[in-house]
Every structure is written in C-alpha cells, then in structure tokens.
Amino acid sequence: MTGEAPPPFEPLSIAACAAVAARLRAEGRRVVFTNGVFDLLHPGHVRYLQAARAEGDALIVAVNSDRSVRGNKGPDRPVTPERERAELIAALACVDAVTIFDEPTPAAVIVAVQPDVLVKGADWAADAIVGRETVEARGGRVVRVTIEPGWSTTTILERIRGAS
Structure with a gap:
C-alpha cells in the first residue's frame, strides 16, 4: 500500500457514456440505462x-444534477451534492458508468446512449416513461422494476425532521 489517496471521482460526460455504450454494444453486450436522484443512498x-x-450486461446510470433535482423536488433537495451522489452510485459493483445530467428529464442522455434496455421504477406509468419511444424505436425494451417497499429518501427525511 502506498498510502496515497485515490484521485478525485470524475463522472463521465454524456458523450463519454455514449462511447462506452457503443463499445459495449460492439462487443455484443446488452446496455441497460436508468436514471434517478439517488439522494441519501439506501438499500432500496x-x-x-x-x-x-x-x-442486461452493463448498466449506465444518469444522476440528476442538483439544479435538476431542485426543479423537480423543491429547494430543499438534494441533501447530498450531485458529484457525491454520482460517486456513490459509481462505487456499486452493479454499475458500469455514471454521468450527471442537468435537464428536467433524461431524454437527451437516452438519445445519446441508445440503450438496449431502459429501466424505471414500477411507480412510473408505462406511457409516462421518458425515452420509451427512443428505445423501442430501435428494438429495445422498457422494463418497470418493483420498488422496494419501505425505502424512500422522502420518508427518511420526514423521519429525521420529525425526530428533531
């Protein structure tokens, strides 16, 4: 051990994620994409x-920027800054690449990455999933994953606020 700290985490640009996805597809691997806030990372x-x-074979995750989160969830969110949220997601063994996006929706990231599979939580109505048309137009599929009951950043924050 050298005792040196690892270099600071740097999320990939959207273009770099698109290049990763293209390389993976060229290798015959199925690219999965999802996005989210992932504030106060929890087991859910x-x-x-x-x-x-x-x-699929590889997972690319787009994390909402702080500005995007504030626009979608209000001025008190997120609790954890975007780069830290992205770093935590990137550290998970199931994640292959992470980017941060600033828009209200991940539509532009999905167009750039062109995933084979788009995953969202089952709390999303199938016809409301952003990027569905993009993925299905190229023969991909959209999967709605069951949300783990009892886990929610909003619920965690409400418990913390109620305890103070």
Missing part, C-alpha cells in the same frame, strides 16, 4: 440498481 436504491443490471 441499491436493490433497484441491481435489478436494473440484471436486465
């Missing part, structure tokens, strides 16, 4: 990502 997140990865 981990199990969701493991289920997503089980749908």
